[in-house]
Amino acid sequence: MHNVIPQKLPQTLPQWLAYIEILHPSAIDLGLSRIAKVASALQVINFDAQVITVAGTNGKGTTCAFLEEILLQAGFKVGVYSSPHIQRYTERLRINKQELSDQAHCDAFSAIEKIRKETSLSYFEYATLGCLSLLKQAHCDYILLEVGLGGRLDATNVVESDASVITTIDIDHIDWLGSDREKIGFEKAGVFRANKPVICGEFDPPLSLQAHAQNLNCQIKYAGKDFSYQVTGKQWNWSGKQTLKDIRLPLLPVQNASTALAVIEALQVKVNPAVLKNAIENASLAGRLQKISTTSVCDVYLDVAHNPQSAGYLASQLRLIKAEKPEKCKVHAIVGMLADKDITGTFDQINTEIDFCNLVSLDCYRGLSADSLLENHQKSKNALTTPICFENVNLAYETVRNKVDSSDIIIIFGSFHTVSDFLNFSQG
Incomplete structure (x- = not known):
């Protein structure tokens, strides 16, 4: 079933989710042409906040969790869009670590339904637009967007970001992204923006990714070259332009903590070193160990x-x-x-x-x-x-x-x- 327009709009969040699941013929349909049209009408392509888009095979959610914890402890208002959810749809959006109400999401869906007209949207595109609309209303200082699949053609890539992050690159989602790291690297690099910061936490970045960063004149920082970490026992040190020493090992992967610290440094966010250490040591995320x-x-x-x-x-x-x-x-x-x-x-x-x-x-x-x-x-x-x-x-x-x-x-x-x-x- 495709492009269904109900005579009466759904009323509850479960009804809305059931509706948007049958709206589009494909569960996964990569491409920005459809979502861009609706996003433009909703005015969710550009934000007043600093937008950080996080792509990668693994570690996107935990990198966002580290960044969220650091920025919150530094006193900023932080919105995070992530997927998929584990138990509740509302987990996909956090404002200062709080989920929004079912009604807020229903209202966002209603607004999309009135604007989209004949444009058919996949479940993920609809969800992304709904959460972007709510983020726009929240007036955050920082917005963290976790890419759903790939990067270049992912719905989140409709947003103009201020910085891009690559966590790791491995073989996954072969049907959509390709079967080798060079093809996958190119897809992930699609989130880069010309002349903007890029932080690459992958130790062995594909040549396709490096070339794309160079073509766009990105201010790219590479793990192992521009920033690094050393683990000793139950503690670790981080080195970038500055150094943080004797950080307690976090519950989440230290590689992603290192990447998050590099993002904070690249964006020149002023955060007290004690706050950085405390945030890194205490960050957590559901479903990760x-x-x-x-x-x-x-x-x-x-x-x-x-x-x-x-x-x-x-x-x-x-x-x-x-x-x-x-x-x-x-x-x-x-x-x-x-x-x-x-x-x-x-x-x-x-x-x-x-x-x-x-x-x-x-x-x-x-x-x-x-x-x-x-x-x-x-x-x-x-x-x-x-x-x-x-x-x-x-x-x-x-x-x-x-x-x-x-x-x-x-x-x-x-x-x-x-x-x-x-x-x-x-x-x-």
């Missing part, structure tokens, strides 16, 4: 790692957690993934840290069955165990919960949908 309270006798963590690069980082964190546990500690993984991911490569990265693997089916768009996950797992390296398949995350957790020892770890990962399904089940 999130420890939660459950009915289990052992520790339970959630993580949205869903590709080889993020799985490699999760494996390194599990090793650190296990090092603090008794030697008999076992890791029980519950994994659900989407079909368009490098599933075998993801397992390759984390298999050595998993003692018991439980695979679950995801009942959602692009969701993969547990049996298909198993086929991918059987092709992977370093597996310590033969996985068990479950219909859903609820059944897997109830089974695992009755097997664990108090010194064990349960890690639920693989997709935003996996984490969402577990939270809905465990908190319901």
Whole structure:
């Protein structure tokens, strides 16, 4: 169904979300021509705030979380648009860390519906326009826009930004972005703006990205060259034009903390060093190595790692957690993934840290069955165990919960949908 115009507008947020899901023939439809027309009418292309667009394969959300924490503690009003959400649609927009009401989002959708006329918008385009409209009304000092997919053709790229950030570049979303790092790098670099700052947190940036920055005369800063970090034990130091020493290691990836600090320096935001350190040490984000309270006798963590690069980082964190546990500690993984991911490569990265693997089916768009996950797992390296398949995350957790020892770890990962399904089940 396509370009549906209801006789009566939806009234509630669930009704609106159901409506915008069927509005456009494709769930993912990259390109700026449709959204630009509506964005121009809504006047959400240019903002009075400083806009920072964050692209990358992994680390976008955590880089935004570090920047958000720093800028908030420095006394600024900060808006963040991110996706996807884990439990509530309203998670996609935060103003000073607060979600807005369902009604605010409904009002934004109503405004779009009156303006878009015959223009068909995808779910993500509609969501992006709604949140941009609310950000416009909020009169923030800083706006952080997390790119949804790629960069060049992503809906967020309709906004004129003051600075662009690249976190990491790895193979993901092959159907839309290409199958090699040079093609993917070019797509990510599409968020760059001529003569504006670019902060690249990727240690091995593709030549396509570097060339694009040079063509646009961007003021680009590269990780490992213009800024760097050194970890010693449980502390780390950061070096750019200035130096920060003896920062406690954060819960979130230190590479993304380093990138966030480089953004603050590039934009010449005046922040007290003590505030910088405190913000970095205390930044957190739902679904990123999130420890939660459950009915289990052992520790339970959630993580949205869903590709080889993020799985490699999760494996390194599990090793650190296990090092603090008794030697008999076992890791029980519950994994659900989407079909368009490098599933075998993801397992390759984390298999050595998993003692018991439980695979679950995801009942959602692009969701993969547990049996298909198993086929991918059987092709992977370093597996310590033969996985068990479950219909859903609820059944897997109830089974695992009755097997664990108090010194064990349960890690639920693989997709935003996996984490969402577990939270809905465990908190319901």
